[in-house]
Amino acid sequence: xxxxxxxxxxxxxxxxxxxxxxxxxxxxxxxxxxxxxxxxxxxxxxxxxxxxxxxxxxxxxxxxxxxxxxxxxxxxxxxxxxxxxxxxxxxxxxxxxxxxxxxxxxxxxxxxxxxxxxxxxxxxxxxxxxxxxxxxxxxxxxxxxxxxxxxxxxxxxxx
Amino acid sequence: xxxxxxxxxxxxxxxxxxxxxxxxxxxxxxxxxxxxxxxxxxxxxxxxxxxxxxxxxxxxxxxxxxxxxxxxxxxxxxxxxxxxxxxxxxxxxxxxxxxxxxxxxxxxxxxxxxxxxxxxxxxxxxxxxxxxxxxxxxxxxxxxxxxxxxxxxxxxxxxxxxxxxxxxxxxxxxxxxxxxxxxxxxxxxxxxxxxxxxxxxxxxxxxxxxxxxxxxxxxxxxxxxxxxxxxxxxxxxxxxxxxxxxxxxxxxxxxxxxxxxxxxxxxxxxxxxxxxxxxxxxxxxxxxxxxxxxxxxxxxxxxxxxxxxxxxxxxxxxxxxxxxxxxxxxxxxxxxxxxxxxxxxxxxxxxxxxxxxxxxxxxxxxxxxxxxxxxxxxxxxxxxxxxxxxxxxxxxxxxxxxxxxxxxxxxxxxxxxxxxxxxxxxxxxxxxxxxxxxxxxxxxxxxxxxxxxxxxxxxxxxxxxxxxxxxxxxxxxxxxxxxxxxxxxxxxxxxxxxxxxxxxxxxxxxxxxxxxxxxxxxxxxxxxxxxxxxxxxxxxxxxxxxxxxxxxxxxxxxxxxxxxxxxxxxxxxxxxxxxxxxxxxxxxxxxxxxxxxxxxxxxxxxxxxxxxxxxxxxxxxxxxxxxxxxxxxxxxxxxxxxxxxxxxxxxxxxxxxxxxxxxxxxxxxxxxxxxxxxxxxxxxxxxx
Numbered sequence: 060x061x062x063x064x065x066x067x068x069x070x071x072x073x074x075x076x077x078x079x080x081x082x083x084x085x086x087x088x089x090x091x092x093x094x095x096x097x098x099x100x101x102x103x104x105x106x107x108x109x110x111x112x113x114x115x116x117x118x119x120x121x122x123x124x125x126x127x128x129x130x131x132x133x134x135x136x137x138x139x140x141x142x143x144x145x146x147x148x149x150x151x152x153x154x155x156x157x158x159x160x161x162x163x164x165x166x167x168x169x170x171x172x173x174x175x176x177x178x179x180x181x182x183x184x185x186x187x188x189x190x191x192x193x194x195x196x197x198x199x200x201x202x203x204x205x206x207x208x209x210x211x212x213x214x215x216x217x218x
Numbered sequence: 219x220x221x222x223x224x225x226x227x228x229x230x231x232x233x234x235x236x237x238x239x240x241x242x243x244x245x246x247x248x249x250x251x252x253x254x255x256x257x258x259x260x261x262x263x264x265x266x267x268x269x270x271x272x273x274x275x276x277x278x279x280x281x282x283x284x285x286x287x288x289x290x291x292x293x294x295x296x297x298x299x300x301x302x303x304x305x306x307x308x309x310x311x312x313x314x315x316x317x318x319x320x321x322x323x324x325x326x327x328x329x330x331x332x333x334x335x336x337x338x339x340x341x342x343x344x345x346x347x348x349x350x351x352x353x354x355x356x357x358x359x360x361x362x363x364x365x366x367x368x369x370x371x372x373x374x375x376x377x378x379x380x381x382x383x384x385x386x387x388x389x390x391x392x393x394x395x396x397x398x399x400x401x402x403x404x405x406x407x408x409x410x411x412x413x414x415x416x417x418x419x420x421x422x423x424x425x426x427x428x429x430x431x432x433x434x435x436x437x438x439x440x441x442x443x444x445x446x447x448x449x450x451x452x453x454x455x456x457x458x459x460x461x462x463x464x465x466x467x468x469x470x471x472x473x474x475x476x477x478x479x480x481x482x483x484x485x486x487x488x489x490x491x492x493x494x495x496x497x498x499x500x501x502x503x504x505x506x507x508x509x510x511x512x513x514x515x516x517x518x519x520x521x522x523x524x525x526x527x528x529x530x531x532x533x534x535x536x537x538x539x540x541x542x543x544x545x546x547x548x549x550x551x552x553x554x555x556x557x558x559x560x561x562x563x564x565x566x567x568x569x570x571x572x573x574x575x576x577x578x579x580x581x582x583x584x585x586x587x588x589x590x591x592x593x594x595x596x597x598x599x600x601x602x603x604x605x606x607x608x609x610x611x612x613x614x615x616x617x618x619x620x621x622x623x624x625x626x627x628x629x630x631x632x633x634x635x636x637x638x639x640x641x642x643x644x645x646x647x648x649x650x651x652x653x654x655x656x657x658x659x660x661x662x663x664x665x666x667x668x669x670x671x672x673x674x675x676x677x678x679x680x681x682x683x684x685x686x687x688x689x690x691x692x693x694x695x696x697x698x699x700x701x702x703x704x705x706x707x708x709x710x711x712x713x714x715x716x717x718x719x720x721x722x723x724x725x726x727x728x729x730x731x732x733x734x735x736x737x738x739x740x741x742x743x744x745x746x747x748x749x750x751x752x753x754x755x756x757x758x759x760x761x762x763x764x765x766x767x768x769x770x771x772x773x774x775x776x777x778x779x780x781x782x783x784x785x786x787x788x789x790x791x792x793x794x795x796x797x798x799x800x801x802x803x804x805x806x807x808x809x810x811x812x813x814x815x816x817x818x819x820x821x822x823x824x825x826x827x828x829x830x831x832x833x834x835x836x837x838x839x840x841x842x843x844x845x846x847x848x849x850x851x852x853x854x855x856x857x858x859x860x861x862x863x864x865x866x867x868x869x870x871x872x873x874x875x876x877x878x879x880x881x882x883x884x885x886x887x888x889x890x891x892x893x894x895x896x897x898x899x900x901x902x903x904x905x906x
Contacts, residue, residue, distance in 0.1 A: 104833050105832055159591065162543050186840045195540075
């Protein structure tokens, strides 16, 4: 009987086979069918696979699934709450901060993790948080604008 | 309307020649497998380009293009595909405009060979000039049949019957002055699916019972397989191994199991000794010219002889990779001898044809669908992943998904062609009197100067080449504009005339002058002098019906790579369909162009790519991005032209010119921040 592990993804507990070689990205995509997290490079260089682990942005292609058993994993599919988009998702739509959209989930998860711990990030702090995420379509200026817009939206709704 | 594809709009034949278990193929080769030689003639790339459907007129029945149900929901059909250029949105606007329907009532079916009219492919910036008018005609004709009145008040009960006999040629699209939807910044259709991660790219597709495939790649580009021991892989549970012709691959229930099975195959390769490398690339290209210069009859020599000053320079352009963030991916599923494939390609009908050829079945048995894809930039004209997935699925009797690894995408896709460009010119009193321009290998797009010159000679010369090469956003227009607009600056310096003034003196084309002047004005061109580590450069150009001009400011600190801090780009492509999306395209082109201008270069040696990863092949990141200002010139009196390519052309020469303005150093190789490796300059090239 194969050993199993429990993964808590977007608030739901999933029991999956414990294979020491499987990445979190593969379990999310191929087993749980949560395909919002993308494969882009397999070496942690592009950020397309970014998820939050206990609220911190992490590269799921570089994370063993077994290593995050029981931890709180949030994927792009988990940001929308009760039919309401996360303010950063709204901001991406308002600014039109995408072209092909393949990098978008990773960008949004990275940006949401930043905003969760820093509600008023400086330009430099935004760039630092997103520097590991690639957008080959070149929408970087719009992504920065979307993070700034989301920060101001969140500040307003908190006030 | 027919359209002659350019040489580097890659139209390759199928990637594999399967024998389907006919063992004779192997025996005849003594167990060896022939891998396509990448030193093949350039014509090889273009084989199969015809496939009998080029030049066929588009269907004239409205029903081929749109369907309206009893509730007024509209489906529009187009063979064009969405790869991030936002054509799904602009085509939705086109239909909404002419139907008088809300954009939300319209859903586009794109790039589905079973449902959409035949289309050659999404390339050459043709969606806007060809498909937008086609959809507008169809929608206008439909609206004329449905009758007047607000959309909500129309009787849709028998809409489809009414439209059944209608033809698109009867449609009268609205004049630009009456546009209400076109010309406005309608937000991206399906944007919500993207920001929630709900959109399924080809690599996200899942089918019941689906397996994951991997393919054995040669150890070098022209390696030949001597033998492959697949017994260990075959012994693995639930693993399918296929060894057919020049194809060896595996399929397994998980990607990890497929990886293990692939690693268990023990191949023996032989590779020829002599190989090209990026170190000697440009010398080799010049040594291997296939079509030399045409006889000139002295015309250009006469022009040069009359010139007060003559000038001669050579420019080089490295191979670069498209590196779309979504690599090649496909899911294939057989039902008897019928094949269904979902794949990310710019040519769904081309891939349908490749599959039919590879599997010896009629095209009507093959359905290719293209989900909106994680970009292409000219790099996804071919159907390798589709054929690989289909071959494995055939053997496994189950659907198979193939997603290329990043290393595979960097190695086994194709590249923007490298090139050598030689320019000779003559100038008298600030007027160019003779212009000779020879492009070796990189391509003919944007070859011809728009400047007003009495003696001209401009030629493209195919050469043998070492890497698989094909189209790339803008094709050779970037290389040709890099050489031309750098050389224009050199002539301006020789003539001691300010670079913008020198261009305008030699330029009659009003639209070209307008973009140069618009960019200069916004930039504040000429207000500050270069120096103290700060440089300014300008460049302009024309291609595929649109005009572009770029001004760049850059900072050069000693011992460091130059940093672009500000870019102003003016762009004019006729009447603007969607201003915000056009701005997005121009900004994106500047950012992507920055990589090729400053640091992107494929390094190769002994049949291997040396930088086939994002940790080695540097692409633009957040920190590289300058302040970008876009000036859009809206010419409502002109038909809209495409905008996906031309805005990428003029960043590199503007930056090269800015470097010269501050350092006095003329860099004639792209990428600019990398000195050409020793031995790479061709004879006669100036030292760099």
